[in-house]
Amino acid sequence: METSWTHTTVMLDEAVDALTADRPDALVGCYVDATFGRGGHTRRLLERLAPEARLIAFDKDAEAVAEAARITDARFSIRHQGFKDLGELPPRSVTGLLMDLGISSPQIDNPARGFSFRFDGPLDMRMDTTRGESVADWLATAETQQIAEVIRDYGEERFAVQIAKAIDARRQERGPISTTTELAELVAGTVKTREPGQNPATRTFQAFRIFINAELEELQQALDASLNVLQPGGRLAVIAFHSLEDRIVKQFIAAHSKEVYDRRAPFAAPKVMKLRALGRVRPSEAEVAGNPRSRSAILRVAERTEA
Structure with a gap:
């Protein structure tokens, strides 16, 4: 349905x-x-x-x-x-x-679009799903330094380096991240403090969405x-x-x-x-x-x- x-x-x-x-x-x-x-x-x-x-x-x-x-x-x-x-x-x-x-x-609430850490879905985030690479595709090959720069510059995240290193470690140990839940849990395990009421993954998800869609x-x-x-x-x-x-x-x-x-x-x-x-x-x-x-x-x- x-x-x-x-x-x-x-x-x-x-x-x-x-x-x-x-x-x-x-x-x-x-x-x-x-x-x-x-x-x-x-x-x-x-x-x-x-x-x-x-x-x-x-x-x-x-x-x-x-x-x-x-x-x-x-x-x-x-x-x-x-x-x-x-x-x-x-x-x-x-x-x-x-x-x-x-x-x-509808973009946020549809798990298939991959915009939100609140739902489990493919880590996509493309506004136009007919072209370009998804966040998952980009994270599979991006250099750790570039990942850190994206999180820092587009998410204004002070733990950008730690998150990027955690993503790289995860790739080395278990392969690329492919779902929103995997990314959200990884960030939550890396970011130890956050503003009251804000999910630890908020800034990272924002950064990747802004970057992947330019x-x-x-x-x-x-x-x-x-x-x-x-x-x-x-x-x-x-x-x-x-x-x-x-x-x-x-x-x-x-x-x-x-x-x-x-x-x-x-x-x-x-x-x-x-x-x-x-x-x-x-x-x-x-x-x-x-x-x-x-x-x-x-x-x-x-x-x-x-x-």
Whole structure:
């Protein structure tokens, strides 16, 4: 019997409001949901947009693309691509661009996807299961130093070296790690202290997921592409869930929201800003109480200038 996993969209109205509120003239434009997931933001946007508007979604998860096929609205289309490919859209063609960087609950809760230490399943973690290598495949051959660097850099884990050495020792003694339970138990046996309420494997699982999907690199590519595809006055809204992502988004908006002077040419006109920062939003207390997975979310909003 097929199992149905539910998903609660984080900051649903806040994100859609950031793109559409008080912008009646913009509701006829082209909008992009760069991370379709299970389509919560897309469906709410379609409720808001004018009949002549268009909405394009991106997602590299085949299950998300299958879910998108259930939307019969003629204004909607989806691409089975990661959001790093935003640059394929025509320049200055997008009125509103949304990036929700969280993984969906069906991805987390389905043991076959291998994202969670809470369920026993194959150690996969690929967003797009049709290509690339799984975490298990990578761990089977990766150098111990590289494993340590990934855990340290993407998981901000202070026991990264010890965990990497334990993984290598396990490979030498009993062969590669192939399941989520094996990895979680190995990490738990290596990490002796952890923040209250946090599973010892949390940071390691995060690190491997980010690395195997090149999430931070793809985010930077998508942000860079946004400057080209957003039209003047177009809005960018990004929801991040951990400090590594949010730092990239924050620094990107900040870097393009100020005039830059060339110190070598002090009398030259400054390089004009390309974005105008519109603020930061956190989920409400009511949302966090109803959906604990939203507690770390940060929504940052910016608007493309005429530059």
